[in-house]
Amino acid sequence: MSSAQAGNEADYRQLLSELSTVVNRYLVSRFGGYEFTEDCVQEVLIAVHEARHTYDPRKQFRPWLFAIVRHKTIDAIRRQKARENQQAQHCLAEEPSVSDASLYAEVSGGRLIAALSPAHREAITLTKILGYTAAEAASRLEISESAMKVRIHRAIARLRKLMEKEAL
Amino acid sequence: MLIDRLADDLQPVRSVGPRLGRGTLLWLTLSAVYVAVMTALIGPLRPGAMEQLVTHPRFLAECLAGVLAIAVLARVGFRSAIPGALSRRALAIAAGLTLLWLLNYVVGFVSPALEPSMLGKRPHCYLETLVLGLPPALAAVYWQHKLFPLRPLLSAALIGLAAGLLPALYMQIACMYAPGHILMWHILPGVLVACLAPLALVPGLLRRG
Incomplete structure (x- = not known):
């Protein structure tokens, strides 16, 4: 993430790919493999992108990331509208x-x-x-x-x- | 693909984490100076208030408890705008310190830090507290917005409380001293700023639909 903050595109691409897998696994294991998990992973990646300046390289990455994941997941569940499922x-x-x-x-x-x-x-x-x-x-x-x-x-x-x- | 789009959009950014403490201190200092200058421009301070800080240690301790509570509230308010940076413990400490400070005034009904008196009463101290608290609160909410508050209403309320209690505390020196008056006409308008600060987010929330 520190490298991404410095503007290293290759590292950032790799980070996002890894995060995509990690977050997807996290959500599937906790909520099951539903359509909303895919949307949720995308929202998490967008949030990570928008919030990358708030990550402090002196601190652990995990609490920062999972605060975003938790928030986006609850947000996604709350906004999940009844639809023609x-x-x-x-x-x-x-x-x-x-x-x-x-x-x-x-x-x-x-x-x-x-x-x-x-x-x-x-x-x-x-x-x-x-x-x-x-x-x-x-x-x-x-x-x-x-x-x-x-x-x-x-x-x-x-x-x-x-x-x-x-x-x- | 989303990842490609985000990677293409990548621009170098400076981490705000290491600068957050300095930013909080700057906001606190500027807000305190603003409140002190504006209060002095609106009307004179209570005669002898500064001497009372030296001659009455309990009054000084009460003021210092207020300064500490506001500083911790400000720190918590800004940290709440960074994902994962605010722990429940920090929030509990901020709430505890604030309640401890306010408890002084409740105790003051029985045993006040200073002899209650009407000396130095300002005619519109409640309005001054409210109006002087709003600009620092709005500035702080704007800064929070530049960070990434996951719970923006809570973040705005926390920093609004710090901003509102700042003029409320200064009224301790600027206005009359009586615990009942302080709680009703200084602290309450300060707390009201905490309720009003989240309203600054309404236009943005409406735009986002």
């Missing part, structure tokens, strides 16, 4: 009989997602991974929409805490 559509239309348990088992690969309480895990999986709207997810779990929004908010806060705890 193929997997959700597939589950709704083609396999209406699929059980929630098997659905979560299929998609909840990451260890941070797995560390959430069942209620929080369901909320995050349905809305942020499978792409249901809060209303759809609420109706699926037979709770009110506002209760679902509270669960999502708390689940994201819990994820942030888990990531910060990991960094200590």
Whole structure:
């Protein structure tokens, strides 16, 4: 990074390539391999580029990098809009009989997602991974929409805490 | 490809890390000078206030506690604008020192550092505190913006608190001394600056949609 701050393009290219792999592995192991991890890696690389002047070469690189990764990840999860997700559509239309348990088992690969309480895990999986709207997810779990929004908010806060705890 | 685009865009940059301490000190010094000069221009200081710093050690300790709390808050405020540079411990120390300083005034209700008096009362001390705290706060938020605050609202609030408490502390010398008056008309407007400072980010947030 110090070399990149000095303007060495080759070193910088290598650093970004390595970071891309490291961050991708980090996200996949914690959240599973979903579409948002790719977007997240790109956002992290852009943030690293924009924030490179704030890295202090006298200090360790890792805390600086992972502060950015944690922030961008939570940001990406929060901004993850309900969309016409193929997997959700597939589950709704083609396999209406699929059980929630098997659905979560299929998609909840990451260890941070797995560390959430069942209620929080369901909320995050349905809305942020499978792409249901809060209303759809609420109706699926037979709770009110506002209760679902509270669960999502708390689940994201819990994820942030888990990531910060990991960094200590 | 993104990596190629970013690498092509690479320009040499100077790391702000080693200069952050000096920058914080410069901001603190300039802000303190600005507050002192403006306060003197608006009205006279409380008669005998400087002598009281020498003759009343507890009053001096109260002022020094304020200086220390503000300096630590400023340091924490600027460090919060650098990824991974602010630890929870540093934040807790800043909060602890600030509360310790303010606790002096609460204790002052029972045992004040100086005999409470209306001597030197400034008619609009609350407004002066608020107005004098805003320019240093805005300058600091602008500087933070040049760094990379991951939680810009928190960073702006922290530095806003440091900027607002600076004139609040100076009013200890410039205005009348009475713990109730200080908490209500000096400290509270100072804390209000911390609430107003994040508003400086609103135009930028709106632009980003």
